[in-house]
Amino acid sequence: MRPSSEAELAEMIKGATGQLAVRGGGTRSLAPASGAVIETGGLSGIRLYEPGALTLVAQAGTPLTEVEAALAAQGQRLPFEVPDMRGLLGRSGQSTIGGVVAANASGPRRVQAGACRDSLIGLRFVDGTGMPAKNGGRVMKNVTGIDLVKLMAGSWGRLGVLTEVAFKLLPVPETAATLRVAVAGAEPAVAALSAALTSPFDVTGAAFVPHEGAFVRVEGFAPSVAYRSGELTRRLAAFGAVDVVAHDPWPAIRDVAPFHQAKGDVWRISTTPSKAPALVARAEARAAIYDWGGGLIWLLVDEGRDLRAALGAFDGHATLVRSASALPRYHPEPAAIAALTCGIAAKFDPRHLFGE
Amino acid sequence: MDMPLPDAAILARRDRIVARLAALLPADALITDPVETRAYECDALTAYRCQPLAVTLPRTTEEVSAILRACHAEGVKVIPRGAGTSLAGGSLPTADAVVLGVARMNAVIETDYANRFIRVQSGRTNLSVTGAVEAEGFFYAPDPSSQLACAIAGNIGMNSGGAHCLKYGVTTNNLLGVTLVTMAGEVVQLGGPFLDAGGLDLLGVVCGSEGQLGVVTEAWLRILPKPEGARPVLMGFGANEVAGACVADIIKGGLLPVAIEFMDRLCIEATEAFAHAGYPDCEALLIVEVEGSPAEIDDQLARIRAIAERHNPVAYRESRSEEESRRIWLGRKSAFGAMGQMGDYICLDGTIPVSELPHVLRRIGDLSARYGLRVANVFHAGDGNMHPLIIFNANQPGDLDRAEALGADILRLCVEVGGCLTGEHGVGVEKRDLMHVQFSHADMEAQLRVKDVFDPRWLLNPAKVFPLDVTASRRAA
Numbered sequence: 001m002r003p004s005s006e007a008e009l010a011e012m013i014k015g016a017t018g019q020l021a022v023r024g025g026g027t028r029s030l031a032p033a034s035g036a037v038i039e040t041g042g043l044s045g046i047r048l049y050e051p052g053a054l055t056l057v058a059q060a061g062t063p064l065t066e067v068e069a070a071l072a073a074q075g076q077r078l079p080f081e082v083p084d085m086r087g088l089l090g091r092s093g094q095s096t097i098g099g100v101v102a103a104n105a106s107g108p109r110r111v112q113a114g115a116c117r118d119s120l121i122g123l124r125f126v127d128g129t130g131m132p133a134k135n136g137g138r139v140m141k142n143v144t145g146i147d148l149v150k151l152m153a154g155s156w157g158r159l160g161v162l163t164e165v166a167f168k169l170l171p172v173p174e175t176a177a178t179l180r181v182a183v184a185g186a187e188p189a190v191a192a193l194s195a196a197l198t199s200p201f202d203v204t205g206a207a208f209v210p211h212e213g214a215f216v217r218v219e220g221f222a223p224s225v226a227y228r229s230g231e232l233t234r235r236l237a238a239f240g241a242v243d244v245v246a247h248d249p250w251p252a253i254r255d256v257a258p259f260h261q262a263k264g265d266v267w268r269i270s271t272t273p274s275k276a277p278a279l280v281a282r283a284e285a286r287a288a289i290y291d292w293g294g295g296l297i298w299l300l301v302d303e304g305r306d307l308r309a310a311l312g313a314f315d316g317h318a319t320l321v322r323s324a325s326a327l328p329r330y331h332p333e334p335a336a337i338a339a340l341t342c343g344i345a346a347k348f349d350p351r352h353l354f355g356e
Numbered sequence: 357m358d359m360p361l362p363d364a365a366i367l368a369r370r371d372r373i374v375a376r377l378a379a380l381l382p383a384d385a386l387i388t389d390p391v392e393t394r395a396y397e398c399d400a401l402t403a404y405r406c407q408p409l410a411v412t413l414p415r416t417t418e419e420v421s422a423i424l425r426a427c428h429a430e431g432v433k434v435i436p437r438g439a440g441t442s443l444a445g446g447s448l449p450t451a452d453a454v455v456l457g458v459a460r461m462n463a464v465i466e467t468d469y470a471n472r473f474i475r476v477q478s479g480r481t482n483l484s485v486t487g488a489v490e491a492e493g494f495f496y497a498p499d500p501s502s503q504l505a506c507a508i509a510g511n512i513g514m515n516s517g518g519a520h521c522l523k524y525g526v527t528t529n530n531l532l533g534v535t536l537v538t539m540a541g542e543v544v545q546l547g548g549p550f551l552d553a554g555g556l557d558l559l560g561v562v563c564g565s566e567g568q569l570g571v572v573t574e575a576w577l578r579i580l581p582k583p584e585g586a587r588p589v590l591m592g593f594g595a596n597e598v599a600g601a602c603v604a605d606i607i608k609g610g611l612l613p614v615a616i617e618f619m620d621r622l623c624i625e626a627t628e629a630f631a632h633a634g635y636p637d638c639e640a641l642l643i644v645e646v647e648g649s650p651a652e653i654d655d656q657l658a659r660i661r662a663i664a665e666r667h668n669p670v671a672y673r674e675s676r677s678e679e680e681s682r683r684i685w686l687g688r689k690s691a692f693g694a695m696g697q698m699g700d701y702i703c704l705d706g707t708i709p710v711s712e713l714p715h716v717l718r719r720i721g722d723l724s725a726r727y728g729l730r731v732a733n734v735f736h737a738g739d740g741n742m743h744p745l746i747i748f749n750a751n752q753p754g755d756l757d758r759a760e761a762l763g764a765d766i767l768r769l770c771v772e773v774g775g776c777l778t779g780e781h782g783v784g785v786e787k788r789d790l791m792h793v794q795f796s797h798a799d800m801e802a803q804l805r806v807k808d809v810f811d812p813r814w815l816l817n818p819a820k821v822f823p824l825d826v827t828a829s830r831r832a833a
Contacts (some may be wrong), residue, residue: 051603051742053710075610082618088580110551116562118529128387134795135804139707140739140781141526143515143564143785145821146803150528158556200493200581221610221659224652270552272471295551296644317554331554336544341556343809348802 004042006124006132006163012038013161013353014130020353022157024061027084027091030222030329031319032309033354040098040125043163046070048138051279054136054169055121060098060162067097071169079170080108080116081250087260089322098162107254108205108217111197111292113170113309117153122166127153128349138166148339151344158355159348170267177229178205178249179212182240186277189214190294192239194273197293199235201228207253208290215249240246247252253291256298262287265323267307269297357404357445357785360819360831361438362452366409373430373475374410378453385460387411396437396455400502401445401786403756408435408449410647413457417535417543417573420456424571425541427454433815434539436567439481441502443703444784446514446566446820458509458570463611464488465574466666472551473532474579478572482516485577494579497524499691512572515564520646522738523614524580524649524661526780528563535560535574539811549576559808563741565784567817569810583647586614588659588684591602591664592638592671596620599640600713602667603737606644607710609663611656616738617643617818619686620717623695623732623745630694636671642737643688691734698730702759703743706770707779710740719769720744727762729755741779742770768793783821789822800826 003009008103009114013020017091019035026032048057051074058067064082071077082105086092092201101107101123106115111246113119122136149242152159183189189208196216205217216236217230233242252258265287271279272292280288285299301307304325317331349355366373374388387393388410389720398405409432414420433453440447440457449455461477462484468474469492482503485496499518500506506516512534517526524530533547534762547559562569593599603616619641628635635641646656657674664672672738675681695701708716716735724731735742739756744766748759767777767787767813771794777787791800800822807814807830824831 010625036547036675050709051730052608054607055709074608104552104557114525114529117557118525123467126800131798133801134797134799137774137776137794139709139741139775141517141521141707141736141741142776143526143777143780143782145800147515147528147560147564148566148802148806150557150563151806153560154557171607171612174437174610174727184434191470191703193778198469198472198494198581200584202583205399221652221655221656224648227649227651247728270550271553272468272549274468274470278687292551315548317552319554319558333555334544336542337546340544340809344556344806347805 001036002039002042006043006126009038009043009161009163010126010127010130010132013126013128016353022128022161022354024102025063025093027086027093027095028099028103028105031248038161040096045075047164051076053123055166056169057138057164058097059095059168061162063101064097072172075172076169077172078167079109079113079119081109081254082256083107085255087255099163101153101165104156108207108250108291111206112202112204117150118166119167120149120153121168121255123149123152123162124164125160125162128351128353132163137168137186140168142327157192160346160354175225176217176219177225178245179216179229179232179236180245181236183208183214183241184240184279184283186210186290188239189290190273190276192236193293194236194307195239196232199232205250206293207293209253209258210288211295212220215253217250253289256289258287258289259298262288262300264300265303265305265325266321267299268303268319268321269299269316271295271297271314275315279311279314283307357783357789358641358824359406359450359785360824361720362450366452369430370409373432376426377410377412377423377772378431380426381412381419385413385415385419387413390698392757396449396457397446399440399442399447401443401448401784404445404448404603404785406451408453408455409451410815411455411457415460417537419573420537420573421453421543422540423456424537424539428540428813428815431813431815433633433818435657436509436513436571437819438479438507439505439511441506441510441780442514442784444778444786445781446782446784448785450819458571458573459507461573468549469494470546471549473576475574475576476508478512479507480617482506482511484633489579489583492642493582496577496579497530497706508575508577509572512563512575512662513567514780514782517741519617519736522616523612524738528560531559531575532561533559533576534572535776536570536572537568539813539816542709547576555719566784566821568807568821569816584649585653586645586647587653587657587675588643588645588681589660589709590671590673590684591642592636593640594638594670595668596640596717598667598715599642599676602642602664602708605663606660607668609659611659612637613644613646613738615643616736618737619691620733622730623691623734626732627687627691627694630697631687631690632654633683635687637709638670643684688734695732695745695747699747702746702763704763704766705741705743705779706775706777707741708770708773708775712735712773713737713740716742716773720766723762723765726756729759729762729772740775764790785820788821789823792814804830
């Protein structure tokens with residue numbers, strides 16, 4: 001099925017007799033759903049773009065490339081640096097803007113500009129009863145009613161099908177620079193990244209790739225980037241030799257490129273940055289990449305190994321992103337939170353059309 | 357504005373309910389004397405008042421849990437309260453409800469500079485969060501104008517913003533986690549000292565839920581390193597349209613000031629008479645503030661000047677010193693005090709798309725003339741969050757009603773042009789009956805379901821946010 005309007009989509013959902021597999025571009029889902037396929041590609045197009053107000057509204061099935069091209073033409077961008085997961089997950093196809101929202105897909109700039117959910121200011125969706133609803137709007141500051149925008153961002157389609165999404169945007173900075181610190185290991189790397197993130201120099205990327213170095217990015221007007229690079233170079237010298245890299249390492253970090261061709265399961269861990277090195281040591285992983293100053297860890301692990309059992313309890317959670325195993329993709333929740341989550345899912349999708 | 361009639365059965369059981377709470381709490385944590393509970397009969401929306409059945413002032417999450425558990429068992433409504441600074445009546449009690457105030461829970465639990473967070477009890481005031489970390493060069497970014505008095509609990513309840521949110525975002529963008537107690541007394545942790553919590557973003561739902569879903573007792577907040585410096589520039593224009601166009605050009609120019617504040621003629625004149633900040637005689641005034649090192653600030657201000665000059669400002673004053681910065685901000689920061697000199701006022705906070713600014717200001721002028729009430733405009737122009745101040749005389753019979761009717765028309769206008777009823781104050785009781793202007797029945801139904809899950813018996817702050825007729829069957833159940 002391929003609805004061409006929200007009303008058509010609502011009818012399809014009302015008429016559904018079994019599970020539905022809702023598909024944007026099919027480039028991000030961790031556990032592709034079974035059931036009758038609903039493609040969102042017919043709900044496509046930018047509805048409104050006001051560069052002077054830094055806002056954009058698009059139908060959920062709009063290709064990400066179309067959104068990015070429209071913004072680039074005005075020197076603007078989505079603030080949260082959308083990762084491209086195709087290489088890691090072995091998918092083809094075109095990512096849709098609705099899929100980006102459903103996955104709350106957010107890249108290295110999250111440490112400074114926030115996640116997808118922080119830039120998302122409004123949306124429309126059709127829930128599992130076939131009821132269309134809107135929440136938020138097209139303005140940056142809006143506290144009217146309960147914030148379902150956040151609820152839907154990162155919900156992986158569990159509560160309904162997105163039909164329209166609205167974002168606040170940022171100007172593309174005039175220039176950017178990335179420093180590399182030749183650190184001796186994960187402990188000093190995370191310490192160096194923390195030193196950068198706790199400086200007043202507005203760092204927009206802080207990652208550590210073992211054997212390559214710790215990377216720190218600043219963006220802005222040219223004189224400002226030059227000044228901040230200089231100041232950071234002096235402050236980070238205590239952690240290892242610092243140089244300015246000629247190539248842009250961020251797309252590879254964002255897309256987890258080093259793991260694309262590597263054999264093994266891929267896990268994604270969210271934790272407190274300073275706890276990352278000990279956690280990685282406990283994981284006995286084949287390889288690790290640290291983003292968000294250490295708060296996001298990508299791990300390459302032996303196939304089928306239950307990493308959660310190996311890590312035990314920790315501040316944060318582990319998602320199994322790529323694996324042939326039957327291990328659960330999402331981290332089990334404490335009973336009280338699971339009860340709230342299941343309660344909400346039961347209200348929005350009482351027939352379990354979008355269920356796990 | 358109507359509130360539901362108190363539940364007679366609860367009022368009849370008052371003594372038993374009070375005795376049950378007294379058994380759970382230290383003597384000074386329970387207030388039942390009507391002389392003392394009077395302090396809790398309203399918040400900063402003083403037009404509406406009601407004495408609660410009792411007031412509880414717990415000191416720990418365990419006490420909060422015990423109070424909620426008892427009230428849940430007794431079927432008693434609970435009104436969560438931070439510092440009581442809501443402009444929307446978010447913590448207005450009813451006679452059959454227990455107020456649960458967290459103001460005594462104001463401790464710092466943990467400060468972690470390396471990982472950029474602080475964990476506090478929710479009764480701590482906004483400004484004292486920054487106070488706890490500024491010696492190390494950090495600050496907590498959301499800065500509502502009541503920040504000296506308002507509590508983090510209320511900031512989370514209303515998803516508060518402030519003057520600097522164009523760059524730093526509002527509360528929800530700076531909140532990492534909370535300890536939440538549900539109406540049934542269950543304690544849950546949502547999020548924590550990390551960026552991504554797994555599963556549904558319940559933290560994002562709780563933030564801004566106006567005390568409908570649970571009582572927040574602790575919070576992990578993002579703290580940020582302070583910028584090296586900040587300096588404002590003040591510019592005056594001959595027309596609102598020109599000032600609006602200048603704001604759009606600054607934003608399109610790739611600049612991201614930390615604040616862009618707008619004042620119209622009435623507001624300029626009132627603050628000038630009150631604070632003598634030396635503001636120019638003009639139709640519209642902008643204050644634009646940028647951050648960075650001295651050289652970075654100079655560079656950004658030069659770019660802003662080049663943009664502003666294309667719009668022929670009638671005045672242009674760049675701060676060169678702390679003292680000049682203080683004088684530029686003086687009028688803006690005394691705007692509300694100045695309005696108080698002119699009479700009583702209602703402050704609205706609808707948000708509009710920035711492009712609609714000139715149109716909306718013209719229409720507000722028309723409405724103001726039609727109602728015969730003056731409206732001064734001061735607002736965060738970068739994000740379209742208006743603050744029209746309707747000036748009236750509370751001692752003049754009928755004036756408040758007229759001011760409220762004008763306010764409602766202004767908020768309808770905000771929604772009509774693509775905006776919303778409230779950008780940072782919250783709905784509370786003040787804008788409750790206007791929700792249908794912005795939301796369809798289905799839009800509200802989707803929101804109500806979330807409350808159904810967190811608070812199935814509808815005991816937490818139940819007569820707020822949504823029109824009473826919309827929630828009647830749920831509240832009666």
